[in-house]
Each structure stands twice: as structure tokens, then as C-alpha cells.
Amino acid sequence: MSRALVLSGADLAIVDLHRDEAAERAREIAEEFREIHPSHMVPKITAHYADVSSKTDVDDSLREILNKHDRITNLVSCAGFCENCDAVDLPPERIKRMLGVNLEGTYYVATGVARYLMGQNAPGNMVFIGSISGSIVNVPQPQAMYNASKAAIRHLAASLAVEWASKGIRVNCLSPGYMITEIAMKAKILIDNPGLKKEWETKIPQRRMGPPEELMGAVVFLSSDASRYITGEEIKVDGGYTVC
Ligand SMILES: NC(=O)c1ccc[n+]([C@@H]2O[C@H](COP(=O)([O-])OP(=O)(O)OC[C@H]3O[C@@H](n4cnc5c(N)ncnc54)[C@H](O)[C@@H]3O)[C@@H](O)[C@H]2O)c1
Incomplete structure (x- = not known):
């Protein structure tokens, strides 16, 4: 669902109990966006703990x-x-x-x-x-x-x-x-x-x-x-x- 929102152009903040996994997922999503839209600016994606x-x-x-x-x-x-x-x-x-x-x-x-x-x-x-x-x-x-x-x-x-x-x-x-x-x-x-x-x-x-x-x-x-x-x-x- 996070991927879907970013691929649609949204900025994203992932909040999870496991901040490191959220940060890793944020990096993967940014990378996927870069591959699919090489000429677009990558949306801002951040990871947070709660x-x-x-x-x-x-x-x-x-x-x-x-x-x-x-x-x-x-x-x-x-x-x-x-x-x-x-x-x-x-x-x-x-x-x-x-x-x-x-x-x-x-x-x-x-x-x-x-x-x-x-x-x-x-x-x-x-x-x-x-x-x-x-x-x-x-x-x-x-x-x-x-x-x-x-x-x-x-x-x-x-x-x-x-x-x-x-x-x-x-x-x-x-x-x-x-x-x-x-x-x-x-x-x-x-x-x-x-x-x-x-x-x-x-x-x-x-x-x-x-x-x-x-x-x-x-x-x-x-x-x-x-x-x-x-x-x-x-x-x-x-x-x-x-x-x-
Ligand atoms: N997998 C299914 O078949 C299915 C079906 C229907 C509904 N759902 C619902 O979808 C949602 C995600 O499920 P999933 O299968 O992807 O599970 P998952 O365990 O893969 O993902 C759940 C995520 O929630 C995070 N999380 C758990 N407790 C937390 C807390 N206290 N605070 C912050 N983050 C917390 C986990 O770290 C994990 O990243 C759940 O609400 C689940 O009930 C899943």
C-alpha cells in the first residue's frame, strides 16, 4: 500500500514498531520509484517509530x-x-x-x-x-x-x-x-x-x-x-x- 501511494506521486511517512524495517522499506520504495520514473523527482519518504x-x-x-x-x-x-x-x-x-x-x-x-x-x-x-x-x-x-x-x-x-x-x-x-x-x-x-x-x-x-x-x-x-x-x-x- 505504501508503494502504491508513492507510485501515485504521494510523499510518504511510514510509522512502525520496527523503525529499521520501515527505513529499509522506505529505501526500497524510493529505488522502485527511481527505476519506474527516472526523470521524476523521488517523493519524500521517511520512516518513524511508534x-x-x-x-x-x-x-x-x-x-x-x-x-x-x-x-x-x-x-x-x-x-x-x-x-x-x-x-x-x-x-x-x-x-x-x-x-x-x-x-x-x-x-x-x-x-x-x-x-x-x-x-x-x-x-x-x-x-x-x-x-x-x-x-x-x-x-x-x-x-x-x-x-x-x-x-x-x-x-x-x-x-x-x-x-x-x-x-x-x-x-x-x-x-x-x-x-x-x-x-x-x-x-x-x-x-x-x-x-x-x-x-x-x-x-x-x-x-x-x-x-x-x-x-x-x-x-x-x-x-x-x-x-x-x-x-x-x-x-x-x-x-x-x-x-x-
Ligand atoms: N495478511 C492477511 O491475510 C490480512 C487479511 C486481512 C487483514 N489484514 C490486516 O492487514 C494489516 C497488516 O497485516 P499484515 O498481514 O501485512 O501483517 P504484518 O505483520 O506483515 O504487518 C503488520 C505491520 O504492523 C506493524 N505493527 C505491529 N504492531 C504494531 C504496533 N503496536 N505499533 C506499530 N506498528 C505495529 C508490524 O511491525 C508490521 O510492520 C493488519 O491490520 C491485518 O489485520 C491482513
């Missing part, structure tokens, strides 16, 4: 971003994780961590950016990364708390869209289906269950998991004026999984 579950970290990272960039116009809130665990066994500290990152994290970055935009009297645009798990229950893996956190993200986007519409701030939710990311392929659940990927794919009408590149179009669409009259909506990118 544990998004901490309001202090988020506010510090926004200050740092504004020291390096002229302004903030858009937000994509993506940090999140899933944990497969029987509901009766999930310890309270893991529940707090999951809601802290997946839900509170999005709340802190969204309200932090909204506060800034309102202070500038400027319009803005936000995309929250939800999941189809916010609408359906994935099987067979147990992940009740993750599903609940993603359902909350969808409704948070709708609620903030209504609250901030008069300020010119749009908020939408982009919900991926089963994506075949590097980390997803190393997930314990797939290593422990070698037939699981096939099982998921038989339930997807397109019969395949999606590469992350297939989120590029939707994130650019929702982040741009092409979707100017869309707010509070959810777009699912899932190969048709949730329609059957």
Missing part, C-alpha cells in the same frame, strides 16, 4: 513527521496482528494487547491526524485496514478477539466518517481477505496445518489467496479524489470470499 497502542508514541511520531513534511493530508492505519487461540485460553494480557494495537492504535492515529487537520482547517482522508474477519467468522482457526477487533474497526470508520464529514474528513475501511504476505506464509497455523491454505482457497471463488499488490488499486482509489463522495464505507478485496 507503538500505536501508546497515545504518547503516536503523538510524538506525528510531531516528528510534521518536522520532516510540510503537512499531513492522508492516513492509512494498518498496524495490526492476529492471534489464533481458543477463546477460553486467551490470557487477559493478550486480549488487552490485541485491542490496544488493532483498535486503540487506529483510534489514536486517526484522532491525532484529525486533531491536526481540524487545527489547520484542512480536509483530509483516512483509510483503516480492517479485514473480512470483521464481517464473517473464518474457519477453522479460532480467533474470536481478532474478529471482534476488526468488526470494531469497520464501525469506527463509519462512526468517525459521520462525526467528521462536516470537517471535510473522509474515513473508509479497506478489508482484505486471505492475503499471501511473507509473514502470513510463515504463520504458525499454516506451518502446523499444511493442508490449510488449500482448504481456504476452495472457499474463495477466485480459488487463490491474494498477493498484497492487489490492495494497491483500492488503497489509491480510497485515498484519492476519485472516491470523493464515498465515506463511512467498507471495500472488501477478497476474491469474492464474503459474497458466498
Whole structure:
């Protein structure tokens, strides 16, 4: 999604728990832009640290971003994780961590950016990364708390869209289906269950998991004026999984 925004001409600030990895990704994205558009100036791409579950970290990272960039116009809130665990066994500290990152994290970055935009009297645009798990229950893996956190993200986007519409701030939710990311392929659940990927794919009408590149179009669409009259909506990118 970061690549998609930069290739569309946007400057970018990546905020992540792992600043070095974010910085490495920033370098790769700049390099890709240079190869594709050799005669264009490379957009400004910076990397920043925050544990998004901490309001202090988020506010510090926004200050740092504004020291390096002229302004903030858009937000994509993506940090999140899933944990497969029987509901009766999930310890309270893991529940707090999951809601802290997946839900509170999005709340802190969204309200932090909204506060800034309102202070500038400027319009803005936000995309929250939800999941189809916010609408359906994935099987067979147990992940009740993750599903609940993603359902909350969808409704948070709708609620903030209504609250901030008069300020010119749009908020939408982009919900991926089963994506075949590097980390997803190393997930314990797939290593422990070698037939699981096939099982998921038989339930997807397109019969395949999606590469992350297939989120590029939707994130650019929702982040741009092409979707100017869309707010509070959810777009699912899932190969048709949730329609059957
Ligand atoms: N992979 C999928 O199939 C899939 C499907 C639906 C939704 N999603 C959602 O997409 C988002 C990204 O998932 P992914 O599969 O790319 O996972 P990932 O683990 O590859 O990426 C998550 C990123 O968030 C960062 N992060 C984690 N906790 C953080 C914190 N507390 N503060 C700041 N950064 C933090 C990680 O360092 C990492 O860079 C998540 O919100 C996930 O729920 C993924």
C-alpha cells in the first residue's frame, strides 16, 4: 500500500514498531520509484517509530513527521496482528494487547491526524485496514478477539466518517481477505496445518489467496479524489470470499 501511494506521486511517512524495517522499506520504495520514473523527482519518504497502542508514541511520531513534511493530508492505519487461540485460553494480557494495537492504535492515529487537520482547517482522508474477519467468522482457526477487533474497526470508520464529514474528513475501511504476505506464509497455523491454505482457497471463488499488490488499486482509489463522495464505507478485496 505504501508503494502504491508513492507510485501515485504521494510523499510518504511510514510509522512502525520496527523503525529499521520501515527505513529499509522506505529505501526500497524510493529505488522502485527511481527505476519506474527516472526523470521524476523521488517523493519524500521517511520512516518513524511508534507503538500505536501508546497515545504518547503516536503523538510524538506525528510531531516528528510534521518536522520532516510540510503537512499531513492522508492516513492509512494498518498496524495490526492476529492471534489464533481458543477463546477460553486467551490470557487477559493478550486480549488487552490485541485491542490496544488493532483498535486503540487506529483510534489514536486517526484522532491525532484529525486533531491536526481540524487545527489547520484542512480536509483530509483516512483509510483503516480492517479485514473480512470483521464481517464473517473464518474457519477453522479460532480467533474470536481478532474478529471482534476488526468488526470494531469497520464501525469506527463509519462512526468517525459521520462525526467528521462536516470537517471535510473522509474515513473508509479497506478489508482484505486471505492475503499471501511473507509473514502470513510463515504463520504458525499454516506451518502446523499444511493442508490449510488449500482448504481456504476452495472457499474463495477466485480459488487463490491474494498477493498484497492487489490492495494497491483500492488503497489509491480510497485515498484519492476519485472516491470523493464515498465515506463511512467498507471495500472488501477478497476474491469474492464474503459474497458466498
Ligand atoms: N495478511 C492477511 O491475510 C490480512 C487479511 C486481512 C487483514 N489484514 C490486516 O492487514 C494489516 C497488516 O497485516 P499484515 O498481514 O501485512 O501483517 P504484518 O505483520 O506483515 O504487518 C503488520 C505491520 O504492523 C506493524 N505493527 C505491529 N504492531 C504494531 C504496533 N503496536 N505499533 C506499530 N506498528 C505495529 C508490524 O511491525 C508490521 O510492520 C493488519 O491490520 C491485518 O489485520 C491482513
